[in-house]
Amino acid sequence: MSLLSVNEFGLYCKQGDFYIDPWKPVKTALITHGHSDHMRWGMGHYICHHHTVPILRLRLGAENDVQGIAYEEVLEINGVTISFHPAGHIIGSAQIRLAFAGEVWLFTGDYKLEHDGVSQPYSLVKCDHFITESTFGLPIYNFPANQTIYSDINAWWHSNAEEGMNTVLLGYALGKAQNILAHADQTIGDIFLHGAVDNVNQALSEVGYTFPGTRITADTRRDAIRGALIVAPPSAMDTPWLRTLKPYRIAMCSGWMQLRGARRRRGVDRGFALSDHCDWRQLNQAIQQTGAKHVYVTHGYEHNFSKWVREEYHIEAAIFKTLYNDAEEDNA
Numbered sequence: 216m217s218l219l220s221v222n223e224f225g226l227y228c229k230q231g232d233f234y235i236d237p238w239k240p241v242k243t244a245l246i247t248h249g250h251s252d253h254m255r256w257g258m259g260h261y262i263c264h265h266h267t268v269p270i271l272r273l274r275l276g277a278e279n280d281v282q283g284i285a286y287e288e289v290l291e292i293n294g295v296t297i298s299f300h301p302a303g304h305i306i307g308s309a310q311i312r313l314a315f316a317g318e319v320w321l322f323t324g325d326y327k328l329e330h331d332g333v334s335q336p337y338s339l340v341k342c343d344h345f346i347t348e349s350t351f352g353l354p355i356y357n358f359p360a361n362q363t364i365y366s367d368i369n370a371w372w373h374s375n376a377e378e379g380m381n382t383v384l385l386g387y388a389l390g391k392a393q394n395i396l397a398h399a400d401q402t403i404g405d406i407f408l409h410g411a412v413d414n415v416n417q418a419l420s421e422v423g424y425t426f427p428g429t430r431i432t433a434d435t436r437r438d439a440i441r442g443a444l445i446v447a448p449p450s451a452m453d454t455p456w457l458r459t460l461k462p463y464r465i466a467m468c469s470g471w472m473q474l475r476g477a478r479r480r481r482g483v484d485r486g487f488a489l490s491d492h493c494d495w496r497q498l499n500q501a502i503q504q505t506g507a508k509h510v511y512v513t514h515g516y517e518h519n520f521s522k523w524v525r526e527e528y529h530i531e532a533a534i535f536k537t538l539y540n541d542a543e544e545d546n547a
């Protein structure tokens with residue numbers, strides 16, 4: 216019996232007749248989190264964590280039929296028992312657990328084990344069948360502790376400010392930006408935001424989150440941002456908007472920054488390997504702790520990682536071919 220399989224619309228549960236993170240319009244869609252490769256347009260009915268609801272309305276429009284659900288709350292659809300559990304990836308992100316006829320399946324969505332102080336911390340869910348992402352499923356990916364990265368970022372901002380330079384940090388508007396903002400040392404200077412980041416912060420404020428930072432507008436005076444920290448999405452790179460922030464130093468915050476050459480390819484001064492995904496060690500820890508006898512790998516280095524799981528742990532491991540993709544530096 217298979218509770219989840221992949222078809223042309225997405226991850227499908229036949230017994231319950233619903234999808235998880237589908238990429239084509241379907242009737243009922245369970246959504247793990249608000250990143251665009253998981254939450255797409257056109258579903259008849261969306262079910263997501265309460266804190267993803269304002270993100271969905273911001274990105275897909277207010278008229279959508281959306282049902283918010285709490286972590287651990289139990290839903291039943293056509294006899295399949297469903298619950299959402301913290302994935303630790305971004306605010307509102309969930310692993311989705313399905314139980315039917317005595318079998319438990321778990322889809323992680325995107326996740327990380329290390330707590331970022333902003334998202335609800337990852338919780339371990341035991342299961343028989345474990346579908347895991349493997350965005351960073353190679354042994355070369357071992358991220359430094361978040362605290363080390365936050366200190367490095369603040370030290371860099373401080374030294375830039377002392378030289379009269381502005382500091383621009385590029386990080387995805389949903390997830391990375393809030394992680395950066397929550398740990399920026401506000402004694403160093405003021406914080407400013409690109410409009411895309413401010414839009415996400417405003418949406419999250421509807422469910423009780425507050426983050427520092429002032430939106431940059433046409434009226435923002437250049438001397439006001441001198442020495443400041445400016446948080447912007449990676450898409451701001453090479454835009455006229457960015458040029459108005461001169462003189463600045465610029466850094467990219469992404470797990471991909473751990474790769475040699477990544478910083479130079481992106482044309483930034485610094486790279487910080489701040490990620491909202493599991494690194495190699497965390498992926499291995501999750502595999503071992505869930506107790507799953509069947510593993511399915513998706514969203515990254517599927518071939519390498521499923522082979523590793525088979526050989527290292529003697530667990531049956533297959534590949535799920537999906538359209539989830541954070542391979543761009545923009546979103547990992």
Ligand SMILES: [Zn+2]
Nearest residue numbers: 248250304325
């Ligand atoms: Zn994601």
Ligand SMILES: [Zn+2]
Nearest residue numbers: 252325539541
């Ligand atoms: Zn993703």
